[in-house]
Amino acid sequence: MGNYYQPEIETMPVEKLQALQSERLVKQVKYVYDHVEFYRNKMKEAGVEPEDIKGIEDLHKLPFVTKDDLRDQYPYGFLGVPLSECVRMQSTSGTTGRRVVAFYTQEDINIWEDCCARAIMAAGGTKDDVCHVAYGYGLFTGGAGLHGGSHRVGCMTLPMSSGNTERQIQFMEDLGSTILCCTPSYAASLGESINEGGHRENIKLKAGIFGAEPWTEEMRHNIEESLGIKAYDIYGLTEISGPGVSFECEEQKGMHIQEDHFIPEIINPDTGEVLPEGEIGELVFTCITKKAYPLLRYRTRDLCYLTRKKCSCGRTHIRMHKPMGRSDDMMVVKGVNVWPSQIEAVLLNQRLPA
Ligand SMILES: [Zn+2]
Numbered sequence: 001m002g003n004y005y006q007p008e009i010e011t012m013p014v015e016k017l018q019a020l021q022s023e024r025l026v027k028q029v030k031y032v033y034d035h036v037e038f039y040r041n042k043m044k045e046a047g048v049e050p051e052d053i054k055g056i057e058d059l060h061k062l063p064f065v066t067k068d069d070l071r072d073q074y075p076y077g078f079l080g081v082p083l084s085e086c087v088r089m090q091s092t093s094g095t096t097g098r099r100v101v102a103f104y105t106q107e108d109i110n111i112w113e114d115c116c117a118r119a120i121m122a123a124g125g126t127k128d129d130v131c132h133v134a135y136g137y138g139l140f141t142g143g144a145g146l147h148g149g150s151h152r153v154g155c156m157t158l159p160m161s162s163g164n165t166e167r168q169i170q171f172m173e174d175l176g177s178t179i180l181c182c183t184p185s186y187a188a189s190l191g192e193s194i195n196e197g198g199h200r201e202n203i204k205l206k207a208g209i210f211g212a213e214p215w216t217e218e219m220r221h222n223i224e225e226s227l228g229i230k231a232y233d234i235y236g237l238t239e240i241s242g243p244g245v246s247f248e249c250e251e252q253k254g255m256h257i258q259e260d261h262f263i264p265e266i267i268n269p270d271t272g273e274v275l276p277e278g279e280i281g282e283l284v285f286t287c288i289t290k291k292a293y294p295l296l297r298y299r300t301r302d303l304c305y306l307t308r309k310k311c312s313c314g315r316t317h318i319r320m321h322k323p324m325g326r327s328d329d330m331m332v333v334k335g336v337n338v339w340p341s342q343i344e345a346v347l348l349n350q351r352l353p354a
Pocket of ligand 1: 256
């Protein structure tokens, strides 16, 4: 135990954590109302005043924000600060439509990197590690996020970016990479090349932090076998900050959501009703510390469930099951009357890649 980057926050008693969330939420709603016209209009339409939000128990009163809203407001409509306060932008891939561009103040970047540092330390990372970041750099948040987190932990950071497998393996061997950060599919491919090329014995990897793609337990097992590592899942999305919104601890029973920055909810995607802990529905996030791109009740379209069962790692932050599918896909099963009790079985059998 004790692999914490910010132990006081990561192991904060739940009541204290929720009090902190309430305090931050109240401030954030007022901030957003004052600074983002879109929200001001949307809240007026919904008949909600900032004063109506007195704590997390009032969160459900706020209107949702969807990806379409972000696209409609492209590029600057959601900006909560003058452009002169922003220091960075990142962007989604735009594979499902128009790109979303997200902005960051320096403090937003600091928080994001803290989140990634927590994930790296939860995977056993320390300043003695050599952190091999093979996520793509550039507009994609993967490279930038883990790179920043690695710096914060004090790891020796290799900004490899993705591709050029031969060079990846050479640096792994020559520089003694111990932690690999990349997409699970690239980890699997690296594993194959390393074994085919007879490099396995010269590789010192002990852990990997893999995300940005759906992957199965079977894939995890195969990657762990082929690279001789423990493979950790990490979750995030550009709209909310990037990787590190949640991450696995050594228990690997769901990903701890960084609740001091992001409040999660699970809703029925058809009705918007908030579902109780343990039920599967669409994951919604409210950012309570972000300034440049401050989203409230953002519908991720990822389907999963939450649990606050005590985790033996000592972290008190709520855990989410890895996304089991997309709420957009719900249209496929809608009418067949499988929502919500059978949805897990349906998704696990038919939606996830083998
Ligand atoms: Zn844990």
